Amino acid sequence: MAPITSAIHDQALAPVITHIDHVGIAVPDLDQAVDFYRRAFGVQVVHEEINEEQGVREAMLAVGDGFIQLLAPLRADSPIGRFLERQGPGIQQVAFGVDDVQDAARRLRAAGVRMLYEEAKTGTAGSLVNFAHPKDCGGVLIELVQAGGGH
Amino acid sequence: MAPITSAIHDQALAPVITHIDHVGIAVPDLDQAVDFYRRAFGVQVVHEEINEEQGVREAMLAVGDGFIQLLAPLRADSPIGRFLERQGPGIQQVAFGVDDVQDAARRLRAAGVRMLYEEAKTGTAGSLVNFAHPKDCGGVLIELVQAGGGH
Numbered sequence: 001m002a003p004i005t006s007a008i009h010d011q012a013l014a015p016v017i018t019h020i021d022h023v024g025i026a027v028p029d030l031d032q033a034v035d036f037y038r039r040a041f042g043v044q045v046v047h048e049e050i051n052e053e054q055g056v057r058e059a060m061l062a063v064g065d066g067f068i069q070l071l072a073p074l075r076a077d078s079p080i081g082r083f084l085e086r087q088g089p090g091i092q093q094v095a096f097g098v099d100d101v102q103d104a105a106r107r108l109r110a111a112g113v114r115m116l117y118e119e120a121k122t123g124t125a126g127s128l129v130n131f132a133h134p135k136d137c138g139g140v141l142i143e144l145v146q147a148g149g150g151h
Numbered sequence: 152m153a154p155i156t157s158a159i160h161d162q163a164l165a166p167v168i169t170h171i172d173h174v175g176i177a178v179p180d181l182d183q184a185v186d187f188y189r190r191a192f193g194v195q196v197v198h199e200e201i202n203e204e205q206g207v208r209e210a211m212l213a214v215g216d217g218f219i220q221l222l223a224p225l226r227a228d229s230p231i232g233r234f235l236e237r238q239g240p241g242i243q244q245v246a247f248g249v250d251d252v253q254d255a256a257r258r259l260r261a262a263g264v265r266m267l268y269e270e271a272k273t274g275t276a277g278s279l280v281n282f283a284h285p286k287d288c289g290g291v292l293i294e295l296v297q298a299g300g301g302h
C-alpha cells in the first residue's frame with residue numbers, strides 16, 4: 001500500500017484495511033452450495049478445509065483477488081450452526097485484509113471496538129485472524145485477515 | 152481477466168463475476184456510520200448520493216479496489232427501511248462486478264435464478280445493476296454491477 005503523506009501525521013486517518021478479502025456465507029450443505037456458485041457464477045474452489053475447533057467445513061471460491069467463503073456447520077452448536085438456527089442461510093460476515101492483524105486490532109480497540117479474541121488466531125489457509133464485535137460495528141461481524149501462505 | 156482455455160469450451164464453467172465490488176451495509180444514520188468507518192478503519196468516502204426511487208441515501212468508502220457501501224433509508228417503507236425494521240442494521244447485500252450485466256443475468260436465469268429486474272437499472276455512480284433473488288441464492292441478496300464512469 002502506498003503511504004499517503006497527509007495521513008501519516010494523523011494516526012486516526014491512516015488506512016487500517018487494504019482490501020475486501022472475502023464475504024462469508026452460512027450454508028446448510030457445503031457441496032450443494034459449491035455446486036450452485038460454480039454453475040451460476042462460474043467460480044471455482046481454490047481451498048477447502050475442516051476446522052474442528054470452530055465446528056465448520058468451509059470452501060473458498062476465487063472472485064478476482066478476493067473470495068466467496070462458504071461455511072457449513074459440522075454440528076448444530078457451532079457458531080455457524082447457531083447462525084443458521086437463528087436467522088437462516090445468508091451472509092454471516094465480511095473479512096477485510098490487513099497488513100498486521102495485531103496493529104489493526106489495537107487501532108480498533110482505540111476506537112472503542114471490542115475484539116472477539118485477545119490475540120489473533122489461525123484462520124483459513126494459515127492466515128492470522130481476529131474479529132471485531134458486531135455489537136460495536138453496527139450489527140456487522142467483521143473479520144480482519146492477515147494473509148498466510150495458504151491461498 | 153486471462154481466459155482459461157479449458158473453460159472456454161464449457162459455457163457452464165466460464166466465469167461470470169470478476170471481483171467483489173462492494174458489501175452493502177444497512178445503517179440507521181449515514182453520517183454516524185461514515186464517521187465510525189473513518190475512525191475505526193481509516194477508510195474514506197469516495198462517492199455519496201441520494202436515490203429517491205430506492206428511498207436511500209448512500210456512501211461508498213474505498214477499500215482497495217472495492218467499496219463498503221453504507222445504506223441509510225430516506226423513509227421507513229423503502230427497501231432499506233424495511234430491512235432495518237425486519238432484522239436490524241447489518242450486511243444487506245454483496246455486489247459482484249461483471250463485464251456485461253445483461254449477459255450475466257442471462258447466465259443466472261439459465262441456472263434457474265430469478266432476477267429482480269427484467270432489464271438492468273442505473274445503480275450507484277452510473278453503474279448498470281441487477282439483483283439475483285435471495286430465495287434462489289441461499290438467502291443472499293446478490294447485486295451484479297457493470298461499472299459506470301462515476302467512481
